[in-house]
Amino acid sequence: MFDLQTAIQQAKHVTFMTGAGVSTASGIxxxxxxxxxxxxxxxxxxxxxxxxxxxxxxxxxxxxxxxxxFPAAKPNVIHEKMATITNQKGTIVTQNVDGLDRKAGAEHVVEFHGNxxxxxxxxxxxxxxxxxxxxxxxxxxxxxxxxxxxVLYGEPINPDTVSAAIEAISTADLLIVVGTSFVVYPFAGLIGYAQPEATIVAVNREKIALPEGAHMVQGDAVDVFAKLVV
Ligand SMILES: [Zn+2]
Structure with a gap:
């Protein structure tokens, strides 16, 4: 039985790949x-x-x-726990442009679509x-x-940003996908850079398409992260 808490504790480098669902609980x-x-x-x-x-x-x-x-928006428990984990051993690669990961104190953030x-x-x-x-x-x-x-529609992603995202994903032994249906490219394609032996897990309300062998934690990410002890 897959246990997210244990997986995070045992991982050497945790990379989160996040989308809009992380910030909806902050009112965005x-x-x-x-x-x-x-x-x-x-x-x-x-x-x-x-x-x-x-x-x-x-x-x-x-x-x-x-x-x-939404300048008054505050980070929620997902941002906060991700910040604590990645400041110790990891990176957040986000599609969100709201800056809430940095507001939560995260130091290792790749803002894939800018700020x-x-x-x-x-x-x-x-x-x-x-x-x-x-x-x-x-x-x-x-x-x-x-x-x-x-990054506007019709614009490419900054190549340095793409490199930083690939670096974060290819060095992770635990990849956690949160709050994204994972259908928007090129972001969704980044998972292809994961190490073959990396553990991949998605936290999402609905089941999403993931590589073979990946784990699905189905539920509200706020509830899942609130229970994590980090
Ligand atoms: Zn000017």
Whole structure:
């Protein structure tokens, strides 16, 4: 019988691969789920695309500011336990752009899709705080358009980020997939870099497709992590 607690205790390097389900308990909607953030929007993939940013930066800005930012959101027990575990021996590779892993104190985090709270000017590449961006997406000094440092639809993942993710996954002897249905590529493809002898486990409410031999802990990740002693 597979026991997550024991597996974590015995592992030398634990890598978590996480998605939106980790942050929903912090009040951040999962925009891909039914009834999620964009249920009433026409085309969220266009709204969050590089094409939209380039062609209609005002629309892009309005959409992002109205739908994506939850600066008051706090890390939940999943973030906290993952931070404790990975600060000792591991890494978090997340699809989330909310920065909650770092807020929870995690030091070894690969933000695969970037971070909403990192803002830069596309013209001069100077950085700004997100409060400035919430008010305006124009850098007055040079007229440049500000944007969050996240991967938009139509943009590639930063190669250094891909390398860091592959490194974290290929060195793990325990891989824990949490809060992601694991259908979005290239993120889902990262599991292919796991060592053949690595233990792979998914914590998710619904069963998800996993490599052969992987373990499934079916249930609410909040409940599962609340019980972990780390
Ligand atoms: Zn500028």
């Amino acid at each position: 909607p999962d925009y891909r789920s039914k009834g999620g953030l964009y249920a009433d929007q026409v085309d969220p993939e266009y709204a969050l695309s590089i094409d939209n940013l380039q062609a209609h930066h005002e629309d892009f800005h309005k959409f992002v500011v109205n739908n994506m930012y 909403l709270y990192r803002i830069y000017c596309q013209t001069c590449h100077k950085h700004f705080d997100y409060e400035t961006y919430l008010k305006s997406d124009i850098h007055a000094a040079d007229g440049g358009i500000l944007r969050p440092d996240i």
